[in-house]
Amino acid sequence: MKNKRIITPNTREEAPLFSWPWDNLQNFKYLLYGPLICKALHAIYTKEITKNDNIWCLHILILFYHRALVHQLWSSYTNMLFLNRARRIDQRGVEFNQIDAEWHWDNFLILQITVASLSYMSFSLLANLPLWDLRGIICCIILHIGISEPFYYWIHRLLHTPVLFQHYHFLHHSSKVVNPFTGAHLSFLEHILLCVVIGIPTLGTALIGYGSIGLMYGYLFVFDFLRCLQHSNVEVVPCQLFQAIPLLKYLVCTPTYHSLHHAETGTNFCLFMPFYDKLWNTLNGKSWDLHEEISTRTNSRVPDFVFLAHGVDIMSAMHAPFVFRSFSSIPFSTKPFLIVMWPFTFVVMLVMWAKSKTFLFSFYNLRGRLHHTWAVPRFGFQYFLPFAAEGINNQIEDAILKADRIGVKVISLAALNKNEGLNGGGTRFTNKHPNLRVRLVHGNTLTAAVILNEIPRDIDEVFLTGATSKLGRAIALYLARRKVKVMMLTPSEERFLKIKKEAPLGFENYLVQVTKYQAAKNCKTWIIGKWTTPRQQYYAPSGTHFHQFVVPPIIPFRLDCSYGKLAAMKLPEDVEGLGSCEYTMERGVVHACHAGGVVHLLEGWKHNEVGAIDVDQIDVVWKAALRHGFKPL
Template sequence: MVSILFAWPWEKLGPFKYLIYGPFLAKALYSRIQEVNMKNTWCLHILIICLLRACMYQLWASFNNMLFLNRNRWILKQGVDFKQIDKEWDWDNFLILQALMASMACYVFPFLSNLPYWDPRSFIVAIILHMGISEPIYYWAHRGFHGNYLFTHYHSLHHSSPVLHPFTAGSASFLEHLVLSGVIGIPLLGTCLIGCGSISMIYGYVLMFDLMRCLGHCNVEIAPHQLFEKFPFLKYLVYTPTYHNLHHTEMDTNYCLFMPLYDALGNTLNSKSWELHKKNRSNSGKNWRVPDFVFLAHVVDLTSALHSPFVFRSFSSVPFTYKIFLIPFLPFIFVLMLAAWAKSKTCLMYFYSLRGRLHQTWVVPRFGFQYFLPFAREGINKHIEEAILRADRLGVKVLSLAALNKNEALNGGGTLFVDKHPNLRVRVVHGNTLTAAVILNEIEEDVKEVFLTGATSKLGRAIALYLSTRRVKILMLTISTERFQKIQKEAPAEFQKYLVQVTKYQAAKDCKTWIVGKPITPREQSWAPPRTHYHQFVVPPILPLRRDCTYGDLAAMRLPDDVQGLGYCEYTMERGVVHACHAGGVVHSLEGWAHHEVGPIDVDRIDLVWRAALKHGLKPVSTLKPKKM
């Protein structure tokens, strides 16, 4: 049974909890419309402060997750997983609570509605009250919450997050935030009761309080150790991320709010605090582990750029879908596109560990449509080549190319780079062998005829050759007789008759199994008979326009259950699911294969790669009945 005052009163409201702000907005609008002098604007100020505070935490969260900027300064070298993200999903509950408490204070003390905008004395008094009252009260209250009963029933939630994150600061029980609200309210109310309060002081103190909370719960050490060496007294006036992180890793030390002075007075100061802080700062740039495997991805379209982990953590932890709230960010996305166009290096997006091996995802700063611009191809290949050479210098063992990064017209499925740099130590992998295996696994054994678009691509060729050996008739859509005949000749003589060239979609009007390897229009889809299933390996996936047909997802596999630190959904994939080309690189790394997987798919290795994937715990995600391979 949940303890009293542990759960939040609006916990069951879900996203509708934000309607609690409705009366504040209504009162602010009423004051604006009806009241001439606009003296009673406290509701408006509460809304503005809540908005600014939410932005403060979001900006700190974005900075914390910008691995391409601060990965070498992370205190704990592990990612935030889905479990922690879900646990901290409602981190902003305390903003609603403190908004309600502020409104109650304005009703009890009417003079708060008529504070001046500026009074220099208010800042001095607020600082004195904070240092002399709020800090010691918080210190002793915090120590109290580490007692057996309070910790077990209340404070353990906050400490259950293994990796500190700005949102961790808001992840706590209702009772804890009631106490914290009192701590933050003492300097504010005290200053006003003394008679020298001001609106600017309220804004300044609250936002500075949040800034310091975010600083302490940030997993990035940003405070230079030279500052504390030059001014030793600062060690007792302001804490650091390393200082507060020690409280979470070695409890019963470092209880202070922001000032280690009270830990020193209470004999709870961790002796390693400053030594560890100096070590974290001194080793900046040296202490990041070289990944064993890198997946080189790309941005699909403009709006999906907001699915990055450093933008909205909660949004990136669920499969990407187009949301209304993305619309106001479209100008930002456009600027981001221009910045990405000028950027010359790949960005580290996220990482996870599997079987003791570090896996990273790097992103080429290019959007999907740019890959189809003839004048942009050389620049894109240059980016990919630089990423491969960088991985080679670092000692990365395997680098896998995402869909458009291995486009045949762009670089021959990675062949361009392997031929240009024959002495690469890093293995370049397009992952298409496993992609083909996933698609083939979805096709039921009793299928006798298949319609295949993108038939002469790497995947189309491999799928056609493989299915022909199962005596499945493949209607290969292509206008190039030369390319068709080339593929047909690769099949054993006895199976060549199962490969049939077609040039129009009408040829598939009686075929209920389509494998789509290139975009198709609604009219082209209309030629499929009812109850057709569309398998696909086209990026982006085709639109599900036919209600009388079913549509498969892009080829994908679920990572093994022992994956650690994964908190990001790969584009439209579910949690823990990655594209098959990504999974193909994972298998290549886990198997320790020493060959490059570039160029045409080796059809004879499809079953081998599939069995290796299953052996290592990767699982197919298709809802169709899988066949045995």
């Protein structure tokens, strides 16, 4: 991934020490850890790890791994919308451009590893530190409160002066929505100054003679924990704590307190202790009232639209924004690190099954309307287990009833959640609950429209698998009206004849039943609605294009053929707060059934779109999607 850090014009020329020395290395920067890792591995192999220089090398690596983990865990918690949506301070979502700008948030770890290594070589006192020294804890606290806190406060105020802000500190404030990684999103110079802030209590205590290994670990862990907490965008400190112990207001910088610094940049400059803002008259007067309001909030804004998704497999489950934000922001593909995490994810999956609760996955705003993606904790293979059907339908039904209860206007079902064999494309729920206020939409009408508009107008025949499914039926009838011969692969003559009878008079002969793939050996347009094996794909002639609406999509084995992706549309340009990709889709692209539900909402349609697709509505829905700014790929 390229470094996409956002900078203002002339920043690189006019601001010394703004950029990181290893900027051009991009992700190869991690090779800079190589010497330390090699030294530690060699020491372990030769059993000399207990020597002072080797043990400190290992300590540095372990410490900085855990510092990265602290940031990642806070990021995961912040993105667990199903846990903390109501207590989010800024209700906007983190967008792709901010994720790209903060992509290399961990640059500071390389800098501080370098500083730590140089400190060890420069100060021999670090060589024989004890495991623990209580006097060192007291000394460290005094140095932090008495020197580091005021030093940071005045440096921070200085960075807000026009010249320094324009050339350095603007980078930190360019992040619209603060999150744990935003705390590390600073220029090189600012992180050098932070090294001084951290070094005063840690190295200072060691030089005085009270240093310890426990102090080094503890101070850095607490420092990172508090930095991540105040940038978390979720209020986690209960106001009752401040009501019980008022003095704590001036000792603990809460996420709400720090958020006001980003909203009103002339206030709340402190590192962790608002006491210094109070002392030097920069404390925002709204700090405590806003903190009480947010920390006691129990409900969040009701979404106008919900897309009810599901997992595809265990690997793709790790594409959730609360796992790795950066990985979620690019289209899903299997990566080596996912294999290492698979066992842990499997255990989490079992817990999710046991809990059986739908959870909020992601959200975005479109023209002032809030759009949620809820996920059913079920995976693709489960939908094909007969004994699992009732449980899955119960979860979908619970989600629909919850949406109806809280006032959602439209809920759209993803892929397998509207499977014909599972619930009749949603008819099970509308029949059981005829008085639903929420509109239930399967979105297949727009899916059919996207597939049909991908097919060139000049073709005269197509080969269609999954021909008697909802989508297959609609595609076949629509193409027959266009006088396109449709070879419908189905062994059931009864189902074929039923569809053929629906064709308008004079067009029914364009529908032809076939029972073998060999029948399409001369047809170069295949529409795949049922899983097709490599052997079956072999019957397609060279140059064939495979359109598809099968989930999961077929594997592209034929090098002499081309393969389309699942039906999808690009969201309108005015979408806000979108920072994750929908499965394998590109940024800003959603599956057509998802887009179909959004169009349903934007048009204000009052009918449910369930069951069989109304062929007459295909062009209507397509034109409505284009009118609202959706674009075909």
